[in-house]
Amino acid sequence: MDIRRRGLAGLALAALLAGCGGDGDGGARQTPPPAVTGGHVVGENVDPSSPLAVESVADPGPGQALRAFVDAARGDDLEAMWATLSAAARDRAGPTLADFRERAGPDFLEGPGSFAAGYEVAMSVRATPTTGVAAVEGTRVDKFTDLEEFDVFAVGAVKEGRAWKLEVLSPGALQLVSPDTQVSSDKPLVVVNVEGSAPIIDVGIWIDGKQYPSPTDAASETQLNLLAQPRESIGSGAHTLVAYAGLAGIGTTIPIANAWTFSSP
Numbered sequence: 001m002d003i004r005r006r007g008l009a010g011l012a013l014a015a016l017l018a019g020c021g022g023d024g025d026g027g028a029r030q031t032p033p034p035a036v037t038g039g040h041v042v043g044e045n046v047d048p049s050s051p052l053a054v055e056s057v058a059d060p061g062p063g064q065a066l067r068a069f070v071d072a073a074r075g076d077d078l079e080a081m082w083a084t085l086s087a088a089a090r091d092r093a094g095p096t097l098a099d100f101r102e103r104a105g106p107d108f109l110e111g112p113g114s115f116a117a118g119y120e121v122a123m124s125v126r127a128t129p130t131t132g133v134a135a136v137e138g139t140r141v142d143k144f145t146d147l148e149e150f151d152v153f154a155v156g157a158v159k160e161g162r163a164w165k166l167e168v169l170s171p172g173a174l175q176l177v178s179p180d181t182q183v184s185s186d187k188p189l190v191v192v193n194v195e196g197s198a199p200i201i202d203v204g205i206w207i208d209g210k211q212y213p214s215p216t217d218a219a220s221e222t223q224l225n226l227l228a229q230p231r232e233s234i235g236s237g238a239h240t241l242v243a244y245a246g247l248a249g250i251g252t253t254i255p256i257a258n259a260w261t262f263s264s265p
Contacts, residue, residue: 052203053214054244056125061164062132062157063124069166070136070153073113078105086158086165088254093169104169112153114140122152122240123209127202131255132157132164133244135206152240156255170256172196174243177225183264186235190228192243192258200224201253202246208239238263 065084072080082090082097082105093104119138126132135154141147156167177191190207194200199221205214205228218224226243241260246253 052201052216054127054202054204054246056127056133056204056206056211058124059126059132060124061159062126062134062166063121063136065157065164065166066124066134066136066153066155067121069108069155070112070115070119073108073111074115074117076109076113078109081105081108084166086160086167088158089166089168089170092171108168110143112136114143115151115153116141116148123206123242125206125211127204127244127246127255128253130159131246131253132159133204133206133242133255133257135209135240135242135257135259137240137261150238150261152242152259152261154242154244154257154259156244156257158252158255167255170247170254171198172200172245172247172254172256174226174245174256174258176241176243176258176260179241179262181262183262186233186264187230188234188262188264190226190241192226194224194226194243194245194256196222196245196247196256198222198247198249198254200245201248202244204244206242206244207234209242234264236265 069081069084078101079097082100085093094100115136116139119136122135122137124134133154133156135152137152139148140151156170157164158167173195175193177193179188179190190205192205194203203214203216203226205212205226207230212228212230214226214228216224216226239262241262242257244255244257246255
């Protein structure tokens with residue numbers, strides 16, 4: 001990641017959050033100067049009211065589907081992994097089980113399939129009546145080097161009938177701009193760049209499973225920066241950060257999600 005890009009985004013977000021807080025006497029909100037980050041502008045067109053932010057509620061369904069997927073990946077059971085995917089995800093990852101075995105499946109065996117026994121479902125929420133987000137965290141063991149590291153994996157989910165199914169390889173991307181893997185503050189600044197192949201209609205940010213207010217700065221209806229900063233100390237040690245965005249589909253919402261880890265003093 002370009003360090004300069006992270007620094008500019010962090011400075012802009014600090015100014016943004018100071019401006020959004022108001023001056024306590026009804027004065028006008030201050031607009032921070034813009035900072036360009038990878039073609040997007042942070043701090044120029046910020047909507048602090050978070051009109052896109054979802055109000056998520058706990059729901060075990062997405063997490064259960066993700067646990068089934070990870071367990072299957074740990075057991076090299078590509079057919080069981082395939083069974084957890086949504087119809088749209090199967091088209092993208094396959095579109096047949098045989099194709100999945102040859103194409104996307106092996107990558108998932110090396111990724112979520114490398115979580116060691118004892119991994120946990122870090123969060124499982126419903127973002128809308130038909131979309132959700134789930135994440136698992138724990139120790140991952142590199143299958144080639146045996147090196148261990150704490151990691152997190154997140155995915156969007158959709159309701160198909162009465163079952164939650166996973167949306168992997170979604171038509172969009174969430175890229176972390178800030179924070180770095182090591183932060184000096186226990187109230188880290190968060191900037192996630194979101195790009196979708198369709199208009200972005202809802203978003204969310206969670207740190208250690210807790211959702212935080214997330215104002216947005218839109219470059220276009222398919223590109224935005226998702227911003228957040230805890231008001232309280234999140235404590236020291238390892239933390240997980242999960243970002244979600246819902247894209248407008250034909251009569252539905254397509255969820256995309258990503259997750260990262262970082263440590264605070």
